[in-house]
Amino acid sequence: MTIGYICLLICMLLPIFWAGVSKYRYSNVKYDNESPRDHLSALSGKAKNAYNAEQNCYETFPAFAAAVIISHQIGNDQSMIDMLCVLFLITRILHGYFYIANKGSLRSIVFVVGLITNIWLFFV
Secondary structure, eight states: OOOHHHHHHHHHHHHHHHHIIIIIOOSSSSSOSSTTGGGGOOOOOHHHHHHHHHHHHHHHHHHHHHHHHHHHHHOHHHHHHHHHHHHHHHHHHHHHHHHTTTTTHHHHHHHHHHHHHHHHTTTO
């Protein structure tokens, strides 16, 4: 398995991490496993931001998955694929951190870097 595919696997699991942060680290709302989505309307502050980071991971993952798989399939340079995938993973982790910390400008910057990295995967 290439580093790029390992990064893909980690990015696939990253929303689950942010969900845990939202539900268990910052939330004072009682989580009910019988109605797991009912608590969302009561979230605020860092818990709500962690939930939003989780949702953003779900939104960006399909494009990243496509870029990684296509880049491998068309035979792009493996070292560049791996480097860009690691960079994308770092931007996703930082994006979530900055989202929770309520650092909108930094969050936007790392989002754009991640987007450019994702697009770049098609052209290496």
